[in-house]
Amino acid sequence: MKNKKIVMRIIRLFVGLFIFAVGIVMTINANIGLQPWDVLHQGIAVNTNLTIGQASIGVGVLLLLVNFFLGERVGWGTIANILFIGTFMDLIMKNNMIPIGDNFFSGLIMASIGMFLLGLGSYFYLGSELGSGPRDGIMIGLTKRTKKPVSLIRNSIEASALAVGYLLGGFVGIGTVIMALTVGFFVAFAFKIFKFDVSKIQHRFIDEDIKWIKEQLKAKAKERAES
Template sequence: MSQMVRRFIRLFAGLFLFAVGIVLTINANLGLSPWDVFHQGITYLTGITMGQASIGVGIILVMLNAVLGESLGWGSLCNMLFIGLFMDLIMLNHFIPLSNGIFSGLIMMFLGMFIIGLASYFYISAGLGSGPRDGLMIALTKKTGRSVRFIRNSIEISALFVGYLLGGFVGAGTLIMSIVLGYIIQFVFKLFRFNVNQIQHRFIDVDLKLLRAKILKKKASQTTGI
């Protein structure tokens, strides 16, 4: 139980930091990341907040991942819900200022990318399942046999293209983040000597099976006692 508590603390620290990093890159005002271009396009189309758009997209992706046979963890569901909630909390209360200059914008964007890298370390190392977007990448990689790089680039280019058509903000920062973010995440992982391949995730279906087995065992012991 104490181990699971520590895992969830690590998970939620990562999700909150992820939201902070995303809002920093948004408020850098130099162009949004591909997924955030898509989320912003949805806000223009529907009138909902960026956080709500992130949650809505996450719900659809989680359902798609389940259809594609990808196992879901409790972290997958928390990622789907809480990053968007934390984003709205930060943005609607103006906790992070909007940059009005290129220099300050670059500082905010690179700081945001570093925090996203740190957040990725925390939430992935919790071992409670991939986020909806990473889960889609993994599921499509398994289904198609194509490389992770090809699948990830294809997904993000598609999100960017649709988001741009919907009016999402594409700028120099979009190109920079598309190229640099992966390297920053890799740098953070090396900094903490973190190997993604060594993580053993706990999935919801496994936990439900264990819970069912415990309930049946308890009922059997009570029947035997009678």
Template sequence: MKKTILGFIRLFIGYFVCAIGMVMTINANLGVSPWDVFHQGLGNVFNLPIGRASIIAGFIIIFIDIYFGQDIGWGTIFNMIFIGIFVDFLMLNRLIPIFNGFFPSLIMMLLGMLVLGYGCYIYIGAGFGAGPRDGLMVVLTKKTNKSVRFVKNSLEIIAIIIGYFLGGSVGMGTAIMSIAGGYFFQFAFKTVKFNVAEVNHRYIKEDIRFLKDKFIAVEKGEV
């Protein structure tokens, strides 16, 4: 129980760090992130705000994860909900500064990508499953034996292309993040000697199986 509680604490710390990194890239004002280009495009098609489009995209990507064999954990579900909540909290309370100059904004964006990489390390390492997009990165890293950098860059470039043709906006920062994002993630993971392919996650199906076995044991009078 203590291990589980500490794991969930780590999970939510990771989400908060990810939210800080995301807000840093947003406040840099150099262009939305690659996935947000996709969310914008999806929102344009279905006339939805970007936050709701992001949730819908998350559900779609979960099904893609399952297709490729990536199991779903509680962390996958919580990721879609709480990172958005933390992002709104940081932005509404203006806890992270906004820069208008090009070079301060560029530094903010680059640091944001690095912070986001460490945030992903913290929450994925908790072992409750990766978020929908990170889960796709993890399962494709395992299946292709390619580097995190290569897989992440490839996914984000695809997201930009689809999002652009759906009407999403692309800025200079978007291009930088799509190219450099994978390098920053790989650097962050290497500094803490973290290999996403070696993480043993606890998935929802395992908890359901555990509860089912407990229920059967109670019915048989074995507990």
């Protein structure tokens, strides 16, 4: 039963990451402006040989290092978040699985669906309790260090990502403003539908698994010594 539970948590994690990636591509292909982080990812992509998904992975790795520096604990889901959302994004975009909006109205509908999918994806992967994404870790770590309101920290981080991405050539439009102001509502709406309480999540972290493995190895070594 325990192994089955672990498998189900992993399946839930990857279902969530894929849905999240679909949501991101929906907001990108809406063609009315990108979300702040995606402005940065696209800015990096247009100045390198990287795809936007690979740029997302690269930024995620850098943020993971900052998480370690801030003392934030990391789960296997955090690693999967970094590696697979970008991979799924490239897979979806390379195969043209989602059309590109050709006017503001269709783009707004696509962006709205995409933001809801971000909430739905978050519900699945956060609910696996295997660790949150590196961007959330940065927000939590800086909030602890600076003692500033979480809203100020989050807005400052996203504004910085937006500014750097814009300077690098990322696409900023009216949709960027709309999504920055409303994505929280769509995520909260998805959570409300599934009665998902983020405060009740109890993530399992990598250091806990390492500790468990060490304990198991010690126990087996002790058994061999006694026999």
